[in-house]
Amino acid sequence: MRYFAFFILLMGLWLLFTFRVEADSLIVGGICAAVTTAIFGKYFQVRVRCLLEPARYFWAFLYLFIFSWECLKANLDVAYRVLHPKLPINPGIVKIKLNIQSDIGRAMLANSITMTPGTITVDIVEDHIFIHWIYVSTTDPEVYSKKICGRFETYIRRIFE
Amino acid sequence: MNETIGLILISVGVLFDLFGCLGLVRFPDVYNRLQSATKCVTLGTWCILLGVFVCYGFTEIGVKALISIPLLFFAATVAAHSLARGAYHYGFRLWGKSAVDEYEKEVKQMEAGMDNTEGAASGDASGSA
Known part of the structure; x- marks a missing residue:
């Protein structure tokens, strides 16, 4: 079942990429998707039942907007720091505890953190995530955990768990 | 448009x-x-x-x-x-001029764990030398 869902996803991606429905492109796409599924299918660790729950898509849609807004803010922030003649940076690596268990949720959280204001995920060790932060404004773990992860954690948990 | x-x-x-x-x-x-x-x-x-x-x-x-x-x-x-x-x-x-670096400790621990056996061997060597 899992392999089948993966195959369907790949096939959909192929159809979007080629953007035409003809026998030859369908055959090539089918063969490519089948080979990819055979090789990488075992890494596709998503429960198929979860793919069919509409609530997850609703939260993902909402998350997209929040994420875009944060991303835009991040860019204006970095652009400001780049253009400022005095280069107002105060970098450092901080450690934050994760509250998300699933691997895919963690990966998405790390990716989101990388794209938001002044933060890059450096590593995940067991339950802690290490983040390079371009302007360390506080060294209190409670405060910066909330500042960096707080916006996303609830959404990610609703989408992926 | x-x-x-x-x-x-x-x-x-x-x-x-x-x-x-x-x-x-x-x-x-x-x-x-x-x-x-x-x-x-x-x-x-x-x-x-x-x-x-x-x-x-x-x-x-x-x-x-x-x-x-x-x-x-x-x-x-x-x-x-x-x-x-x-x-x-x-x-x-x-x-x-960085403010904090909490990753350093972790990396040191990791490296210590990784070459545990080698570390012991080299430790002996340096001790005898």
């Missing part, structure tokens, strides 16, 4: 790409440079792709530009993460 919006988006994208490259030159160390390289350049490229999509609509070109956006998102973030981690493990320390 669509073409105008698309052109504006592309211009904004090119501008952000320029800021990203400026940051690459101006910031002091690897990690800060990665910040500007991932954020500004990724958003700049998204803007360019979106502009292409707006120009062409739901045609072959437009849809390709649109699905490149999530692919770019994953590629850029994963690349930034692995570059930062690789640089740190290779031995590039943070900029001299």
Whole structure:
């Protein structure tokens, strides 16, 4: 079942990429998707039942907007720091505890953190995530955990768990 | 009309790409440079792709530009993460004026755990020497 869902996803991606429905492109796409599924299918660790729950898509849609807004803010922030003649940076690596268990949720959280204001995920060790932060404004773990992860954690948990 | 919006988006994208490259030159160390390289350049490229999509609509070109956006998102973030981690493990320390570094301890622990057996052997050697 899992392999089948993966195959369907790949096939959909192929159809979007080629953007035409003809026998030859369908055959090539089918063969490519089948080979990819055979090789990488075992890494596709998503429960198929979860793919069919509409609530997850609703939260993902909402998350997209929040994420875009944060991303835009991040860019204006970095652009400001780049253009400022005095280069107002105060970098450092901080450690934050994760509250998300699933691997895919963690990966998405790390990716989101990388794209938001002044933060890059450096590593995940067991339950802690290490983040390079371009302007360390506080060294209190409670405060910066909330500042960096707080916006996303609830959404990610609703989408992926 | 669509073409105008698309052109504006592309211009904004090119501008952000320029800021990203400026940051690459101006910031002091690897990690800060990665910040500007991932954020500004990724958003700049998204803007360019979106502009292409707006120009062409739901045609072959437009849809390709649109699905490149999530692919770019994953590629850029994963690349930034692995570059930062690789640089740190290779031995590039943070900029001299950095505020905190909580990763250092962890890396030392990891390295100690990794070459435990070798460490014991070399320890003996240095002891005897």
